[in-house]
Amino acid sequence: MTTAPRLTAKGRATRDRIVAAATDLIAVRGVAGLSLDEVRRAAEVSGSQLYHYFDGKQALIRAVITRQATAGPSPEIGALDSQEALRAWADAAIEYQERDRGVGGCTLGSLAGELAVGDDEARAELSSGFLSWQGILREGLAAMCDRGDLRADADLDELALALLAALAGGNVLSRTMRTTDPLRAALDAALARVASFAP
Template sequence: MTVTEEPKPRRLTPKGRATRDRIVEAATELIARNGVAGTGIEDVRAAAGVSGSQLYHYFDSKQALIRAVITRQADSVLQPGEPRVTALDSFEALRAWADAAIERQVETGCRGDCNLGSLAGELSVRDEESRSDIANGFLRWKDLVLDGLRAMRDRGELRADADLEELALSLLSALQGGVLLSQTMLQVRPLEASMNAALAYIHSFAVDAVG
Protein backbone atom coordinates (compact mmCIF):
# COMPACT_ATOMS: atom_id res chain seq x y z
CA MET A 1 0.00 0.00 0.00
CA THR A 2 1.36 3.41 -0.97
CA VAL A 3 1.58 5.94 1.83
CA THR A 4 0.53 9.40 0.72
CA GLU A 5 2.34 12.28 2.38
CA GLU A 6 0.32 15.08 3.93
CA PRO A 7 0.29 18.07 1.58
CA LYS A 8 2.34 20.99 2.83
CA PRO A 9 0.19 24.00 3.80
CA ARG A 10 0.36 26.80 1.26
CA ARG A 11 2.08 29.99 2.27
CA LEU A 12 -0.52 32.71 2.80
CA THR A 13 -0.31 36.46 2.51
CA PRO A 14 -1.51 38.48 5.54
CA LYS A 15 -4.77 39.15 3.68
CA GLY A 16 -5.13 35.47 2.82
CA ARG A 17 -4.45 34.47 6.42
CA ALA A 18 -7.09 36.92 7.64
CA THR A 19 -9.65 35.52 5.19
CA ARG A 20 -8.86 31.94 6.16
CA ASP A 21 -9.08 32.79 9.85
CA ARG A 22 -12.45 34.48 9.28
CA ILE A 23 -13.79 31.34 7.62
CA VAL A 24 -12.58 29.11 10.46
CA GLU A 25 -14.00 31.51 13.06
CA ALA A 26 -17.38 31.50 11.32
CA ALA A 27 -17.37 27.71 11.17
CA THR A 28 -16.49 27.48 14.85
CA GLU A 29 -19.34 29.78 15.87
CA LEU A 30 -21.86 27.92 13.70
CA ILE A 31 -20.77 24.53 15.03
CA ALA A 32 -21.14 25.85 18.60
CA ARG A 33 -24.80 26.67 17.82
CA ASN A 34 -25.78 23.94 15.38
CA GLY A 35 -23.27 21.13 15.70
CA VAL A 36 -21.15 19.69 12.90
CA ALA A 37 -24.03 17.91 11.20
CA GLY A 38 -26.16 21.07 11.27
CA THR A 39 -23.46 23.29 9.78
CA GLY A 40 -23.15 23.34 6.01
CA ILE A 41 -20.50 24.81 3.77
CA GLU A 42 -22.98 27.38 2.43
CA ASP A 43 -23.81 28.44 5.99
CA VAL A 44 -20.13 29.04 6.67
CA ARG A 45 -19.65 30.93 3.40
CA ALA A 46 -22.51 33.29 4.20
CA ALA A 47 -21.45 33.83 7.82
CA ALA A 48 -17.84 34.55 6.81
CA GLY A 49 -18.91 36.90 4.02
CA VAL A 50 -16.81 35.20 1.34
CA SER A 51 -17.56 33.80 -2.09
CA GLY A 52 -17.73 30.11 -2.84
CA SER A 53 -14.49 30.29 -4.80
CA GLN A 54 -12.75 31.97 -1.86
CA LEU A 55 -13.92 29.33 0.57
CA TYR A 56 -12.86 26.45 -1.67
CA HIS A 57 -9.51 28.14 -2.27
CA TYR A 58 -8.67 27.49 1.38
CA PHE A 59 -10.77 24.38 2.08
CA ASP A 60 -11.55 21.88 -0.66
CA SER A 61 -14.13 20.04 1.45
CA LYS A 62 -16.14 20.26 4.64
CA GLN A 63 -13.79 17.66 6.13
CA ALA A 64 -10.81 19.97 5.55
CA LEU A 65 -12.67 22.84 7.21
CA ILE A 66 -13.65 20.71 10.21
CA ARG A 67 -10.03 19.64 10.65
CA ALA A 68 -9.04 23.32 10.69
CA VAL A 69 -11.65 23.96 13.39
CA ILE A 70 -10.25 21.06 15.43
CA THR A 71 -6.73 22.49 15.11
CA ARG A 72 -7.97 25.94 16.11
CA GLN A 73 -9.67 24.63 19.23
CA ALA A 74 -6.66 22.50 20.17
CA ASP A 75 -4.44 25.57 19.79
CA SER A 76 -6.71 27.61 22.06
CA VAL A 77 -5.11 25.77 25.00
CA LEU A 78 -7.39 24.21 27.53
CA GLN A 79 -10.62 25.83 26.46
CA PRO A 80 -13.36 26.33 27.67
CA GLY A 81 -11.46 28.15 30.39
CA GLU A 82 -10.80 31.87 30.09
CA PRO A 83 -8.41 33.54 30.40
CA ARG A 84 -6.12 31.22 28.51
CA VAL A 85 -3.47 29.78 30.76
CA THR A 86 0.13 29.25 29.67
CA ALA A 87 1.47 27.58 32.81
CA LEU A 88 -0.57 25.38 35.13
CA ASP A 89 2.32 25.07 37.56
CA SER A 90 0.82 25.89 40.95
CA PHE A 91 -2.24 24.99 43.00
CA GLU A 92 -3.42 28.56 42.54
CA ALA A 93 -3.09 28.37 38.75
CA LEU A 94 -4.96 25.06 38.62
CA ARG A 95 -7.76 26.51 40.76
CA ALA A 96 -7.96 29.64 38.60
CA TRP A 97 -8.17 27.55 35.42
CA ALA A 98 -10.90 25.35 36.93
CA ASP A 99 -12.85 28.42 38.03
CA ALA A 100 -12.53 29.91 34.54
CA ALA A 101 -13.87 26.73 32.97
CA ILE A 102 -16.82 26.77 35.38
CA GLU A 103 -17.47 30.46 34.68
CA ARG A 104 -17.48 29.75 30.94
CA GLN A 105 -20.37 27.32 31.43
CA VAL A 106 -22.21 29.88 33.55
CA GLU A 107 -21.79 32.47 30.78
CA THR A 108 -23.19 30.15 28.11
CA GLY A 109 -25.98 28.84 30.33
CA CYS A 110 -24.45 25.37 29.92
CA ARG A 111 -25.78 25.46 26.35
CA GLY A 112 -22.67 24.13 24.74
CA ASP A 113 -19.66 25.37 22.87
CA CYS A 114 -17.40 24.29 20.05
CA ASN A 115 -14.59 22.56 21.90
CA LEU A 116 -12.63 19.33 21.57
CA GLY A 117 -15.09 17.51 23.81
CA SER A 118 -18.15 18.42 21.76
CA LEU A 119 -16.30 17.72 18.51
CA ALA A 120 -15.23 14.32 19.84
CA GLY A 121 -18.85 13.48 20.66
CA GLU A 122 -19.93 14.14 17.08
CA LEU A 123 -16.94 12.98 15.07
CA SER A 124 -14.67 10.51 16.82
CA VAL A 125 -16.76 7.37 16.33
CA ARG A 126 -17.33 7.59 12.58
CA ASP A 127 -14.42 9.72 11.36
CA GLU A 128 -10.96 8.27 11.96
CA GLU A 129 -9.09 11.35 10.71
CA SER A 130 -11.06 13.63 13.01
CA ARG A 131 -10.69 11.18 15.91
CA SER A 132 -6.91 11.24 15.45
CA ASP A 133 -6.79 15.04 15.27
CA ILE A 134 -8.95 15.40 18.38
CA ALA A 135 -6.89 12.80 20.27
CA ASN A 136 -3.72 14.70 19.41
CA GLY A 137 -5.33 17.88 20.69
CA PHE A 138 -6.20 16.23 23.99
CA LEU A 139 -2.65 14.89 24.27
CA ARG A 140 -1.29 18.41 23.85
CA TRP A 141 -3.59 19.61 26.62
CA LYS A 142 -2.54 16.72 28.83
CA ASP A 143 1.13 17.51 28.24
CA LEU A 144 0.56 21.14 29.25
CA VAL A 145 -0.98 20.01 32.54
CA LEU A 146 1.77 17.42 32.95
CA ASP A 147 4.48 20.07 32.48
CA GLY A 148 2.89 22.19 35.20
CA LEU A 149 2.61 19.28 37.61
CA ARG A 150 6.22 18.31 36.91
CA ALA A 151 7.34 21.83 37.75
CA MET A 152 5.40 21.62 41.02
CA ARG A 153 7.06 18.31 41.88
CA ASP A 154 10.51 19.67 41.00
CA ARG A 155 9.94 22.61 43.37
CA GLY A 156 9.00 20.19 46.13
CA GLU A 157 5.30 21.08 46.17
CA LEU A 158 4.14 17.59 45.09
CA ARG A 159 5.41 14.34 46.52
CA ALA A 160 8.02 12.45 44.54
CA ASP A 161 5.78 9.37 44.39
CA ALA A 162 2.89 11.21 42.68
CA ASP A 163 1.87 9.64 39.37
CA LEU A 164 1.82 12.85 37.34
CA GLU A 165 0.45 11.19 34.22
CA GLU A 166 -2.53 9.89 36.19
CA LEU A 167 -3.11 13.28 37.82
CA ALA A 168 -3.07 15.08 34.46
CA LEU A 169 -5.47 12.60 32.89
CA SER A 170 -7.75 12.79 35.93
CA LEU A 171 -7.98 16.56 35.64
CA LEU A 172 -8.77 16.51 31.91
CA SER A 173 -11.29 13.71 32.40
CA ALA A 174 -12.96 15.77 35.12
CA LEU A 175 -13.18 18.73 32.76
CA GLN A 176 -14.59 16.82 29.80
CA GLY A 177 -16.96 14.64 31.80
CA GLY A 178 -18.13 17.56 33.91
CA VAL A 179 -18.77 19.76 30.87
CA LEU A 180 -20.74 17.01 29.15
CA LEU A 181 -22.93 16.35 32.18
CA SER A 182 -23.44 20.07 32.87
CA GLN A 183 -24.52 20.67 29.29
CA THR A 184 -26.86 17.68 29.42
CA MET A 185 -28.44 18.73 32.72
CA LEU A 186 -28.22 22.48 31.98
CA GLN A 187 -26.68 23.22 35.36
CA VAL A 188 -23.10 23.95 36.30
CA ARG A 189 -23.00 21.84 39.47
CA PRO A 190 -21.67 18.63 37.79
CA LEU A 191 -18.64 20.51 36.43
CA GLU A 192 -18.04 22.17 39.77
CA ALA A 193 -18.17 18.80 41.53
CA SER A 194 -15.87 17.03 39.07
CA MET A 195 -13.27 19.81 39.05
CA ASN A 196 -13.32 20.16 42.83
CA ALA A 197 -12.81 16.41 43.21
CA ALA A 198 -9.94 16.33 40.70
CA LEU A 199 -8.18 19.27 42.35
CA ALA A 200 -8.64 17.69 45.79
CA TYR A 201 -7.06 14.51 44.44
CA ILE A 202 -4.07 16.46 43.14
CA HIS A 203 -3.80 18.35 46.43
CA SER A 204 -3.69 15.06 48.33
CA PHE A 205 -0.19 14.62 46.90
CA ALA A 206 1.04 17.97 48.25
CA VAL A 207 4.09 17.55 50.45
CA ASP A 208 2.25 19.19 53.35
CA ALA A 209 -0.98 17.19 52.89
CA VAL A 210 -2.16 15.27 55.92
CA GLY A 211 -2.02 11.53 55.19
Protein backbone atom coordinates in the same frame (compact mmCIF):
# COMPACT_ATOMS: atom_id res chain seq x y z
CA MET B 1 -7.12 17.34 3.08
CA THR B 2 -6.47 20.89 1.95
CA THR B 3 -3.40 22.59 3.35
CA ALA B 4 -2.55 26.24 2.97
CA PRO B 5 1.20 26.72 2.73
CA ARG B 6 2.67 30.17 2.05
CA LEU B 7 -0.46 32.16 2.71
CA THR B 8 -0.21 35.94 2.59
CA ALA B 9 -1.19 37.87 5.71
CA LYS B 10 -4.51 38.67 4.06
CA GLY B 11 -4.97 35.02 3.09
CA ARG B 12 -4.24 33.87 6.66
CA ALA B 13 -6.72 36.40 8.01
CA THR B 14 -9.41 35.20 5.58
CA ARG B 15 -8.77 31.54 6.39
CA ASP B 16 -8.78 32.28 10.13
CA ARG B 17 -12.07 34.15 9.76
CA ILE B 18 -13.63 31.14 8.02
CA VAL B 19 -12.43 28.75 10.73
CA ALA B 20 -13.62 31.09 13.51
CA ALA B 21 -17.05 31.34 11.88
CA ALA B 22 -17.26 27.55 11.59
CA THR B 23 -16.22 27.18 15.24
CA ASP B 24 -18.96 29.56 16.37
CA LEU B 25 -21.60 27.82 14.25
CA ILE B 26 -20.59 24.37 15.52
CA ALA B 27 -20.97 25.70 19.08
CA VAL B 28 -24.61 26.47 18.31
CA ARG B 29 -25.61 23.80 15.78
CA GLY B 30 -23.09 21.00 16.23
CA VAL B 31 -21.06 19.39 13.48
CA ALA B 32 -24.08 17.71 11.88
CA GLY B 33 -25.87 21.05 11.59
CA LEU B 34 -22.90 22.88 10.06
CA SER B 35 -23.70 24.33 6.64
CA LEU B 36 -20.95 25.66 4.39
CA ASP B 37 -23.34 28.31 3.08
CA GLU B 38 -23.87 29.53 6.65
CA VAL B 39 -20.12 29.53 7.25
CA ARG B 40 -19.61 31.54 4.06
CA ARG B 41 -22.20 34.13 5.11
CA ALA B 42 -20.93 34.34 8.70
CA ALA B 43 -17.32 34.76 7.55
CA GLU B 44 -18.40 37.21 4.83
CA VAL B 45 -16.53 35.39 2.08
CA SER B 46 -17.52 34.15 -1.34
CA GLY B 47 -18.00 30.50 -2.17
CA SER B 48 -14.83 30.54 -4.26
CA GLN B 49 -12.87 31.96 -1.33
CA LEU B 50 -14.17 29.27 1.01
CA TYR B 51 -13.29 26.49 -1.42
CA HIS B 52 -9.90 28.05 -2.07
CA TYR B 53 -8.95 27.22 1.52
CA PHE B 54 -11.10 24.13 2.16
CA ASP B 55 -12.17 21.49 -0.32
CA GLY B 56 -15.26 20.62 1.69
CA LYS B 57 -16.90 20.34 5.08
CA GLN B 58 -14.55 17.64 6.38
CA ALA B 59 -11.46 19.74 5.69
CA LEU B 60 -13.06 22.69 7.48
CA ILE B 61 -13.96 20.53 10.48
CA ARG B 62 -10.34 19.32 10.66
CA ALA B 63 -9.24 22.97 10.78
CA VAL B 64 -11.69 23.62 13.63
CA ILE B 65 -10.25 20.63 15.53
CA THR B 66 -6.73 21.98 15.02
CA ARG B 67 -7.80 25.46 16.14
CA GLN B 68 -9.41 24.18 19.32
CA ALA B 69 -6.53 21.82 20.11
CA THR B 70 -3.96 24.58 19.60
CA ALA B 71 -5.83 26.87 21.99
CA GLY B 72 -4.93 24.46 24.79
CA PRO B 73 -6.97 23.69 27.90
CA SER B 74 -6.60 27.25 29.23
CA PRO B 75 -6.27 29.87 26.49
CA GLU B 76 -6.78 32.86 28.83
CA ILE B 77 -4.70 31.60 31.75
CA GLY B 78 -0.95 31.21 31.89
CA ALA B 79 1.04 28.20 33.06
CA LEU B 80 -0.93 25.73 35.16
CA ASP B 81 1.94 25.27 37.59
CA SER B 82 0.40 25.92 41.01
CA GLN B 83 -2.69 24.98 43.01
CA GLU B 84 -3.85 28.58 42.59
CA ALA B 85 -3.39 28.51 38.82
CA LEU B 86 -5.25 25.19 38.55
CA ARG B 87 -8.10 26.61 40.65
CA ALA B 88 -8.26 29.70 38.42
CA TRP B 89 -8.32 27.43 35.35
CA ALA B 90 -11.18 25.39 36.80
CA ASP B 91 -13.09 28.52 37.79
CA ALA B 92 -12.64 29.96 34.29
CA ALA B 93 -14.01 26.76 32.72
CA ILE B 94 -17.03 26.86 35.03
CA GLU B 95 -17.59 30.57 34.38
CA TYR B 96 -17.45 29.90 30.63
CA GLN B 97 -20.20 27.29 30.98
CA GLU B 98 -22.28 29.59 33.19
CA ARG B 99 -21.94 32.46 30.74
CA ASP B 100 -23.15 30.25 27.88
CA ARG B 101 -25.93 28.73 30.03
CA GLY B 102 -24.54 25.22 29.73
CA VAL B 103 -24.18 25.28 25.95
CA GLY B 104 -20.43 25.48 26.45
CA GLY B 105 -19.28 26.40 22.95
CA CYS B 106 -17.24 24.33 20.56
CA THR B 107 -14.71 22.31 22.57
CA LEU B 108 -12.63 19.26 21.80
CA GLY B 109 -15.00 17.33 24.06
CA SER B 110 -18.09 18.39 22.13
CA LEU B 111 -16.35 17.64 18.83
CA ALA B 112 -15.29 14.24 20.14
CA GLY B 113 -18.88 13.47 21.10
CA GLU B 114 -19.93 13.95 17.49
CA LEU B 115 -16.89 12.73 15.56
CA ALA B 116 -15.03 10.05 17.55
CA VAL B 117 -17.25 7.23 16.28
CA GLY B 118 -17.29 6.58 12.57
CA ASP B 119 -14.54 9.02 11.55
CA ASP B 120 -11.16 7.50 12.32
CA GLU B 121 -9.20 10.46 10.95
CA ALA B 122 -11.12 12.93 13.10
CA ARG B 123 -10.82 10.62 16.11
CA ALA B 124 -7.04 10.46 15.66
CA GLU B 125 -6.79 14.25 15.39
CA LEU B 126 -8.98 14.72 18.45
CA SER B 127 -6.89 12.20 20.38
CA SER B 128 -3.75 14.08 19.39
CA GLY B 129 -5.33 17.32 20.61
CA PHE B 130 -6.29 15.78 23.94
CA LEU B 131 -2.78 14.35 24.35
CA SER B 132 -1.37 17.81 23.70
CA TRP B 133 -3.64 19.25 26.41
CA GLN B 134 -2.59 16.47 28.78
CA GLY B 135 1.03 17.39 28.07
CA ILE B 136 0.38 21.03 28.98
CA LEU B 137 -1.24 19.99 32.24
CA ARG B 138 1.60 17.57 32.97
CA GLU B 139 4.20 20.32 32.41
CA GLY B 140 2.50 22.45 35.05
CA LEU B 141 2.35 19.55 37.48
CA ALA B 142 6.01 18.75 36.82
CA ALA B 143 6.94 22.33 37.71
CA MET B 144 4.99 21.94 40.96
CA CYS B 145 6.82 18.70 41.68
CA ASP B 146 10.20 20.32 40.95
CA ARG B 147 9.42 23.12 43.43
CA GLY B 148 8.38 20.61 46.08
CA ASP B 149 4.69 21.57 45.90
CA LEU B 150 3.84 17.96 45.05
CA ARG B 151 5.38 14.81 46.50
CA ALA B 152 7.75 12.79 44.37
CA ASP B 153 5.38 9.81 44.40
CA ALA B 154 2.71 11.76 42.46
CA ASP B 155 1.91 10.10 39.13
CA LEU B 156 1.96 13.19 36.94
CA ASP B 157 0.51 11.43 33.88
CA GLU B 158 -2.43 10.12 35.91
CA LEU B 159 -3.08 13.50 37.54
CA ALA B 160 -2.95 15.33 34.20
CA LEU B 161 -5.33 12.77 32.71
CA ALA B 162 -7.70 13.16 35.67
CA LEU B 163 -7.78 16.94 35.19
CA LEU B 164 -8.36 16.55 31.46
CA ALA B 165 -11.10 13.94 31.94
CA ALA B 166 -12.79 16.19 34.51
CA LEU B 167 -12.79 19.09 32.05
CA ALA B 168 -13.98 17.10 29.04
CA GLY B 169 -16.46 14.86 30.85
CA GLY B 170 -17.76 17.67 33.03
CA ASN B 171 -18.32 19.84 29.97
CA VAL B 172 -20.28 17.11 28.19
CA LEU B 173 -22.54 16.52 31.20
CA SER B 174 -23.00 20.25 31.77
CA ARG B 175 -23.96 20.79 28.12
CA THR B 176 -26.44 17.92 28.35
CA MET B 177 -27.97 18.85 31.71
CA ARG B 178 -27.76 22.63 31.17
CA THR B 179 -26.12 23.18 34.54
CA THR B 180 -22.53 23.68 35.60
CA ASP B 181 -22.92 21.33 38.57
CA PRO B 182 -21.32 18.31 36.81
CA LEU B 183 -18.34 20.34 35.61
CA ARG B 184 -17.84 21.91 39.03
CA ALA B 185 -18.04 18.51 40.78
CA ALA B 186 -15.64 16.85 38.34
CA LEU B 187 -13.06 19.63 38.48
CA ASP B 188 -13.28 19.90 42.27
CA ALA B 189 -12.66 16.16 42.57
CA ALA B 190 -9.69 16.31 40.20
CA LEU B 191 -8.19 19.30 42.02
CA ALA B 192 -8.65 17.51 45.35
CA ARG B 193 -6.76 14.55 43.89
CA VAL B 194 -3.87 16.83 42.93
CA ALA B 195 -3.94 18.51 46.36
CA SER B 196 -3.75 15.11 48.05
CA PHE B 197 -0.14 14.88 46.86
CA ALA B 198 0.91 18.09 48.56
CA PRO B 199 3.80 17.40 50.98
